[in-house]
Every structure is written in structure tokens, then in C-alpha cells.
Amino acid sequence: MLEVKQIVKTFFKGTVNEKVALHGVDLRLESGDFATVIGGNGAGKSTLLNSIAGVFPVDSGSIHINDTDITKMPEYKRAAFIGRVFQDPMLGTAGNMQIEENLLLALRRGKRMGLKWAFVPKERELFRERLSLLGLGLEDRLTARMGLLSGGQRQSITLLMATMLRPELLLLDEHTAALDPKTAENVLNLTDKLVQEHNLTTLMITHNMRDALRFGNRLIMMNNGRIIFDVRGEEKKKLTVQDLLERFEVAGDTVSDRMVLGTK
Numbered sequence: 176m177l178e179v180k181q182i183v184k185t186f187f188k189g190t191v192n193e194k195v196a197l198h199g200v201d202l203r204l205e206s207g208d209f210a211t212v213i214g215g216n217g218a219g220k221s222t223l224l225n226s227i228a229g230v231f232p233v234d235s236g237s238i239h240i241n242d243t244d245i246t247k248m249p250e251y252k253r254a255a256f257i258g259r260v261f262q263d264p265m266l267g268t269a270g271n272m273q274i275e276e277n278l279l280l281a282l283r284r285g286k287r288m289g290l291k292w293a294f295v296p297k298e299r300e301l302f303r304e305r306l307s308l309l310g311l312g313l314e315d316r317l318t319a320r321m322g323l324l325s326g327g328q329r330q331s332i333t334l335l336m337a338t339m340l341r342p343e344l345l346l347l348d349e350h351t352a353a354l355d356p357k358t359a360e361n362v363l364n365l366t367d368k369l370v371q372e373h374n375l376t377t378l379m380i381t382h383n384m385r386d387a388l389r390f391g392n393r394l395i396m397m398n399n400g401r402i403i404f405d406v407r408g409e410e411k412k413k414l415t416v417q418d419l420l421e422r423f424e425v426a427g428d429t430v431s432d433r434m435v436l437g438t439k
């Protein structure tokens with residue numbers, strides 16, 4: 176469960192460039208909620224995810240995961256609760272390390288690694304099993320350098336890593352936006368499979384309205400640092416792109432072609 180209460184975030188406070196990116200945002204995700212997040216440029220979507228992940232402190236308000244108050248917890252400690260996948264496929268994995276070394280880091284997250292990279296055979300077996308889920312043949316390339324893989328392959332492995340130890344919360348920030356349409360589709364389907372399989376509480380920012388409608392049991396729309404629409408269950412299932420366009424229009428937001436058509 177995630178509970179965000181009244182969070183405010185201001186950038187460049189007290190300067191001519193002062194920007195209030197979040198105006199007292201409230202959000203509660205129940206365990207297993209999969210919420211897609213949409214909104215125009217500068218709506219505050221990434222700022223909301225970054226505030227939850229602890230990339231920077233918030234000005235006020237509180238953030239709880241289950242019963243733990245993480246508002247003042249440093250980012251590296253929050254990583255024990257949170258799995259993240261970013262837009263840039265290069266960010267989630269270490270390019271100069273092997274596939275299995277990256278996976279081992281994820282498996283031993285929060286534990287002392289010591290000086291040795293001693294693999295237990297059971298771990299390699301687990302990695303092979305997880306990688307075969309991707310259907311990319313990577314289970315036979317455990318010692319390949321991550322840097323040799325394509326963006327889609329790296330993003331798929333980042334997803335596996337983010338969910339290797341079941342996180343309390345999964346944060347996805349436009350994680351398929353840098354991929355070609357076919358690869359993006361595969362990574363989205365993998366995302367959905369992992370979320371369902373592990374019943375993960377998930378927040379997924381997407382610029383694509385169709386994907387926001389297709390995935391998850393909840394949809395959240397942001398505008399100008401506020402959540403202006405939060406819909407779930409049957410009501411979400413009935414929503415159409417046209418409904419979303421109307422909401423954007425009422426909010427006075429501009430909608431780009433890529434949001435409607437899903438192109439980059």
C-alpha cells in the first residue's frame with residue numbers, strides 16, 4: 176500500500192524561476208493496484224514518482240509504504256521497498272557487467288555482497304528460468320556483457336531486476352518511450368505479466384493514452400501539479416480516448432499527437 180498525503184514540491188524556491196511542481200498531492204494505492212499516470216508536459220508526473228522514490232526531498236506532506244513512513248528516508252534505503260524502471264534503457268543496468276552479474280546484484284539487493292562474486296548454482300538456475308520468460312534467448316547468454324544488448328533487451332532485464340525481490344511498489348517512468356513500437360509492446364506485455372504474477376502495486380507513467388487505458392485497474396490524470404482525475408475498476412474499463420481528450424480539454428491542457436497516436 177502507498178499513501179501520499181498532501182505533498183508539495185517546489186523547484187528553485189525563492190528565485191525568479193520558482194516552480195511549484197506538486198501542489199499538495201494526495202494519492203492512495205491499495206496493495207495490488209496498477210495505476211497508469213497520464214498528463215501533458217510539465218504536469219508533475221515524474222516529480223511525483225521521483226518524490227516517492229526519494230530522488231529529492233519534498234517541501235511538506237508525507238509518504239508511507241505500508242506502515243513505514245519513508246518521507247525522510249534517503250533514496251538508497253527506499254530502494255529496499257521500491258523497484259524502478261526509467262525511460263533510458265542505459266540507466267537500469269550496468270553496461271560493463273555481465274547479464275548474470277546484474278541479476279545477482281538485484282537478487283542480493285540490500286544484502287552485503289562481500290568481496291567475492293560467488294554464484295550459487297541455484298541462483299544461475301533461477302536466472303535462466305526468469306530470462307526464459309522474456310522469450311529472447313537470453314537464458315543461454317548469462318555471461319554476455321549487458322552493453323552488447325539492445326535497448327529492448329536491457330529494458331526487459333531491468334524489469335526482471337526491479338521485480339526479482341518482490342518490491343512493495345513498482346515505479347515505471349515512461350519505460351517504453353525510447354523503444355521501437357514492437358519492442359515497446361513486448362516490454363509492456365512483460366510488465367503486465369510480472370505485475371499480475373507478483374500482484375505488484377504499480378505506478379506507470381505513459382505518454383500513450385491507449386496504453387493508459389489498456390493496462391492497470393486505475394488511471395490517474397495530472398495537470399499543473401495536481402491529480403485532476405482518478406478512476407478505477409469498471410469505470411476505468413469503460414473509458415475511451417475521447418473521454419480522456421475531453422478531460423484534457425476541460426483542464427485546458429494541450430494534447431500532442433504522440434499522446435493520442437502513441438507515436439514518439
Ligand SMILES: Nc1ncnc2c1ncn2[C@@H]1O[C@H](COP(=O)(O)OP(=O)(O)OP(=O)(O)O)[C@@H](O)[C@H]1O
Pocket residue numbers: 186187194195196214215216217218219220221222223
Ligand atoms: N529537477 C528539476 N529542477 C527544476 N525544475 C524541475 C525539475 N524537475 C521538474 N521540474 C519542473 O517541474 C514541473 C513538472 O515537471 P515533471 O517533469 O514532473 O513533469 P511531467 O509531467 O513528468 O512532464 P513530461 O511529460 O514533460 O516529462 C515542470 O515545470 C518542470 O520544468
